[in-house]
Amino acid sequence: MIKKLKILAPVRAQADSPRRTSRPRTQAGSLRRMRRQNSKFKFFFILLFAVCCLLLAVYGCTPREERIFRKSKIIMDTLITISAVSDSGDKAEAAINKAFAEIEKIDRLVNFFSGKSEISDINKNAGKKAVAISDETFEVIGKAIQTSEKTNGAFDVTIGPEISLWDFHKKIKPEDRAIKQKLQLVNYKALMLDKNSRSVYLKKSGMLIDLGAIAKGYAADKAVEAMKKNGIKSGLVAVAGDIKAFGLKPDGKPWKVGIRNPRQKTRDDEIMATMELTDMAISTSGDYERYFIIKGKRYHHILDPKTGYPADSCRSVSVIAKDGAITDPFSTGIFVLGPERGIKLLEEMEIDGIIVDKDGKIHTTSNLRGKVEIKGTN
Amino acid sequence: MRLKELTEGTTIADKLLLAALIIISVSGFIFIKKAFPQGTDVIIEVNGKQQYKLPLNTDITVSVKGVIGDTLIEIKNRKVRIKESPCPNKICIHNGWTDKGAIICLPNRVMVNIGGSVGIDSQREDKPRKTIDAITG
Numbered sequence: 440m441i442k443k444l445k446i447l448a449p450v451r452a453q454a455d456s457p458r459r460t461s462r463p464r465t466q467a468g469s470l471r472r473m474r475r476q477n478s479k480f481k482f483f484f485i486l487l488f489a490v491c492c493l494l495l496a497v498y499g500c501t502p503r504e505e506r507i508f509r510k511s512k513i514i515m516d517t518l519i520t521i522s523a524v525s526d527s528g529d530k531a532e533a534a535i536n537k538a539f540a541e542i543e544k545i546d547r548l549v550n551f552f553s554g555k556s557e558i559s560d561i562n563k564n565a566g567k568k569a570v571a572i573s574d575e576t577f578e579v580i581g582k583a584i585q586t587s588e589k590t591n592g593a594f595d596v597t598i599g600p601e602i603s604l605w606d607f608h609k610k611i612k613p614e615d616r617a618i619k620q621k622l623q624l625v626n627y628k629a630l631m632l633d634k635n636s637r638s639v640y641l642k643k644s645g646m647l648i649d650l651g652a653i654a655k656g657y658a659a660d661k662a663v664e665a666m667k668k669n670g671i672k673s674g675l676v677a678v679a680g681d682i683k684a685f686g687l688k689p690d691g692k693p694w695k696v697g698i699r700n701p702r703q704k705t706r707d708d709e710i711m712a713t714m715e716l717t718d719m720a721i722s723t724s725g726d727y728e729r730y731f732i733i734k735g736k737r738y739h740h741i742l743d744p745k746t747g748y749p750a751d752s753c754r755s756v757s758v759i760a761k762d763g764a765i766t767d768p769f770s771t772g773i774f775v776l777g778p779e780r781g782i783k784l785l786e787e788m789e790i791d792g793i794i795v796d797k798d799g800k801i802h803t804t805s806n807l808r809g810k811v812e813i814k815g816t817n
Numbered sequence: 818m819r820l821k822e823l824t825e826g827t828t829i830a831d832k833l834l835l836a837a838l839i840i841i842s843v844s845g846f847i848f849i850k851k852a853f854p855q856g857t858d859v860i861i862e863v864n865g866k867q868q869y870k871l872p873l874n875t876d877i878t879v880s881v882k883g884v885i886g887d888t889l890i891e892i893k894n895r896k897v898r899i900k901e902s903p904c905p906n907k908i909c910i911h912n913g914w915t916d917k918g919a920i921i922c923l924p925n926r927v928m929v930n931i932g933g934s935v936g937i938d939s940q941r942e943d944k945p946r947k948t949i950d951a952i953t954g
């Protein structure tokens with residue numbers, strides 16, 4: 440600015456003063472002066488324009504840096520938060536919305552309580568006929584059965600009749616007789632999947648499929664897939680406690696996930712351990728999520744398919760693997776198996792886990808040591 | 818040339834003033850964009866479905882039907898709160914007045930989002946949890 444002032448000042452004086460003092464002027468001289476003055480003004484405005492352009496360009500370039508964009512929604516009766524790393528909020532939001540749409544679609548297909556879902560269609564036709572289903576529902580039931588086989592029935596997708604007896608909101612413990620009676624309806628081996636016709640058949644009337652312990656993990660997988668398809672290279676999908684992370688954060692670090700303390704006492708001990716996660720999923724099943732206590736005994740929602748009663752050898756089980764459709768059902772199955780058999784199975788399968796047993800002792804798979812930062816459960 | 822007529826009789830100070838005014842107005846535009854990045858709308862969702870989109874600067878009280886009953890949401894003096902809720906623990910009500918982020922009532926499946934639907938992760942907020950991106954369990 441100062442430099443410009445110096446240049447302008449003498450010219451200005453020259454251009455102004457003769458107009459009032461010397462008259463008449465030659466037309467040619469006046470024209471020349473006019474042109475000179477004109478070009479000076481043009482130069483001035485071009486310069487001004489350039490400064491403005493520069494300012495706008497600087498402004499336009501600054502948001503190019505990558506940031507984490509976050510959006511939450513209540514779907515599948517739970518809070519889902521999706522984070523996407525992007526240099527553009529619009530791009531991130533579009534991808535996040537696609538991911539939410541994918542989760543909504545899965546919810547419509549597999550919701551146990553909705554009369555319109557494919558699952559309720561299968562359940563209504565138990566003992567009657569096979570029901571043709573979508574690829575997604577077929578895939579998730581297939582994965583559930585694989586988990587049942589691996590855990591030797593400690594996870595069972597046909598737990599529905601037992602689950603339906605309990606009400607953890609109203610704190611209703613079912614009659615022992617009712618629990619015993621329904622037990623004969625729980626058996627994943629009586630669930631027939633037919634690949635050719637893409638259909639499912641429950642052999643006994645009264646059998647019920649409940650995908651509550653796998654659908655959220657599966658939904659996290661599908662949401663991540665949708666985000667990747669929409670150009671997001673890094674993000675995190677948290678379907679309640681079923682979390683899947685991919686890529687790295689803008690600071691180049693992996694995503695950090697906290698594992699909830701199953702017996703939180705104060706505000707400061709909410710987290711019992713943390714671990715870094717990238718291109719991996721983590722799920723946790725705990726006896727503190729849905730429960731009630733009668734005469735000092737805790738009744739929670741993780742039922743042992745072999746007894747119909749809450750499994751009582753663990754407080755919390757977290758499983759870490761590539762897919763949410765693995766971590767979600769296995770965290771439930773391992774919870775039922777208990778710490779010793781649970782750790783053994785996880786190590787056999789070469790997936791990682793961290794278990795808090797019924798006395799509060801922490802067990803981890805050997806591969807996990809050093810990767811997880813344990814703060815303790817007090 | 819019109820430009821010449823327009824600028825005839827202007828002094829250096831005039832031009833400097835003009836330049837300063839233009840630069841100030843442009844940077845003002847940038848500043849406003851930076852300082853108020855998103856429109857301040859209040860979006861109310863039930864079970865993930867949008868029920869209301871209301872401006873934060875208009876005082877209003879609305880009722881939405883959730884899965885266990887009606888939640889009463891109040892907007893006043895550019896702040897939002899859940900005034901009444903049928904949920905058992907009333908965590909959403911204890912949240913009190915807020916002008917940013919979200920208020921969630923999970924039992925009734927009600928979510929109130931303030932200031933745009935996509936939140937930018939700020940390193941300054943949520944200090945105790947700054948290092949943690951999500952919690953499992």
